[in-house]
Amino acid sequence: MADDVRFQRPVNEPASSGTWKLWIAWPFVLIPLLLGFSQTVIKAAAMFR
Amino acid sequence: MALLSFLDRDRTIAKPGFNRWLVPPAALAIHLSIGQAYAFSVFNKPLTKLVAVSQLAPSDTLLALSQSKLVGAVTAAPTDWSLKAVGWTFSIAIVFLGLSAALFGAWLDRVGPRKAMFASALCFSCGFFIGAIGIHTHQYWLLLGGYGVLGGIGLGLGYISPVSTLIKWFPDRPGMATGLAIMGFGGGAMIAAPLSVKLMESFHGMNHLSLGVTETFVALGALYFIYMMFGVFTIRVPAPGWAPAGWVPSAHPHKLVTSRNVSVDNAWKTPQFWLLWVMLTVNVTAGIAVIETASPMSQDMFPTRITAVIAGGFVGLLSIANMAGRFLWSTFSDYIGRKGTYLVFFTLGPVLYFLIPESQRLQSLPLFVLCCFIILSMYGGGFATIPAYLRDLFGTKQVGAIHGRILTAWSVAGVLGPFFINYIASYQVKHGVDNAHKYNLTMYVMAALLLIGLICDLMVRPVAEKYADPEGAVDGTPASIPSTERAHG
Numbered sequence: 001m002a003d004d005v006r007f008q009r010p011v012n013e014p015a016s017s018g019t020w021k022l023w024i025a026w027p028f029v030l031i032p033l034l035l036g037f038s039q040t041v042i043k044a045a046a047m048f049r
Numbered sequence: 050m051a052l053l054s055f056l057d058r059d060r061t062i063a064k065p066g067f068n069r070w071l072v073p074p075a076a077l078a079i080h081l082s083i084g085q086a087y088a089f090s091v092f093n094k095p096l097t098k099l100v101a102v103s104q105l106a107p108s109d110t111l112l113a114l115s116q117s118k119l120v121g122a123v124t125a126a127p128t129d130w131s132l133k134a135v136g137w138t139f140s141i142a143i144v145f146l147g148l149s150a151a152l153f154g155a156w157l158d159r160v161g162p163r164k165a166m167f168a169s170a171l172c173f174s175c176g177f178f179i180g181a182i183g184i185h186t187h188q189y190w191l192l193l194g195g196y197g198v199l200g201g202i203g204l205g206l207g208y209i210s211p212v213s214t215l216i217k218w219f220p221d222r223p224g225m226a227t228g229l230a231i232m233g234f235g236g237g238a239m240i241a242a243p244l245s246v247k248l249m250e251s252f253h254g255m256n257h258l259s260l261g262v263t264e265t266f267v268a269l270g271a272l273y274f275i276y277m278m279f280g281v282f283t284i285r286v287p288a289p290g291w292a293p294a295g296w297v298p299s300a301h302p303h304k305l306v307t308s309r310n311v312s313v314d315n316a317w318k319t320p321q322f323w324l325l326w327v328m329l330t331v332n333v334t335a336g337i338a339v340i341e342t343a344s345p346m347s348q349d350m351f352p353t354r355i356t357a358v359i360a361g362g363f364v365g366l367l368s369i370a371n372m373a374g375r376f377l378w379s380t381f382s383d384y385i386g387r388k389g390t391y392l393v394f395f396t397l398g399p400v401l402y403f404l405i406p407e408s409q410r411l412q413s414l415p416l417f418v419l420c421c422f423i424i425l426s427m428y429g430g431g432f433a434t435i436p437a438y439l440r441d442l443f444g445t446k447q448v449g450a451i452h453g454r455i456l457t458a459w460s461v462a463g464v465l466g467p468f469f470i471n472y473i474a475s476y477q478v479k480h481g482v483d484n485a486h487k488y489n490l491t492m493y494v495m496a497a498l499l500l501i502g503l504i505c506d507l508m509v510r511p512v513a514e515k516y517a518d519p520e521g522a523v524d525g526t527p528a529s530i531p532s533t534e535r536a537h538g
Contacts, residue, residue, distance in 0.1 A: 019068065021071055022068060025071050025075070025279075025283060026074055028279060029074045029078055032081065032240050033233075033236050033240065035240065036238075036239030036240035036242075036244075037236070037369070039239065040239045040365040040366075040369055041365075043361060044362040044363065044365040044369065045362065046359050046361075
């Protein structure tokens, strides 16, 4: 079953320069996704009312 | 052209210290945009009433209604487009997604992800703009050629462009990395559906004689172009031989994971490529059987408990499963392997398809919802895990091109799947099967299809050495990584 596993966790990934960019990039994609997700959850919740 | 030289591959090579976690948001920006295609159905009904609304008198009291209510209240004019014709727009887009991914995959590997993402943004946005002209002038071929063909090419280019780059940035977690991006394709519809409805309502509010579809197409084309540019400017490719700091490739790689590269032209010739092609086709076809029928099936199987509104919520729940499955299953594949992940899909899947008719017999709504939820998560998971499976078998060098070619399976399943499913349903009805039971045969056929996928997965063996490129090992293996390059993560 696990004959093609190739996972190995990297150890001590150093903090790279430009970490601040992550604070812009991730919210830029996650906020719209979360907004859409919450709208869908609200609609789906009708099933269990 | 010097002006566009910033798109060149050598301008996108990351400088030392570049944080690789900036690449997934770049990929997500592209996939969240092109994932809009899954929300095309919000335009279906308005597009079938364009002429009827334009023929209303400015004094007609119906015009005071909101856009969605007006669409429901107006009867289509004889010259209006049929729902079937409008539905073809989405099908054509999916066909061109697969074709363009197959045709341009090798070009993408040559020119790099930034140029391909830029081309994708141009095609996708222009598809909207040409589609808008088609809607405004009511010329069907412009809608089909714009959104369907040109937009579909944008979908294909955008779908494959960040995948091979992510695999190269995350040799330690390829499943998770590609799952993150491909999750965006599932999540894009969640953003696009409410956004499109809001835009249509707003534009209808400004001009009551319009349903706001033309204006919404223009607005979406512009918005998505800007949003995709974030991905274009953020994407970087790793320097040759780069590897994450501290990551030591396994000294004893498992037998399905190659240490060689197989070119796209050779990959075609291997049985492994076609086994994976069949696996993807059956997984997509089986998933489509539930997606296509989710709303009517839930209402027919549980007529006293599921109304049309609740069925809408159920479809929303399935889109969450589709999105979540893309990330969770592909991440899981980093631990149990790709072959193991597909084995789960093809053994658990048939059981779940058998349980759907059972849930109707027992009138167990939780069981029905749970089965459909897991099935849809595996549908998404199949898409997200396939790039890492290809990388394991064929190496990283041309994985983008090989991924593009295998996506023709999606085109085939996307067109033949619904035909097949509708044929089974109408066969059942013709033979006097009642509404509550007319889906049973479809579910059993899908379970059988998944068993074909299981056989294919069990037959996957390492790719024979004769297909490998002669020049050496792939990126991310000991032979190809100079120790000085193992610096930045």
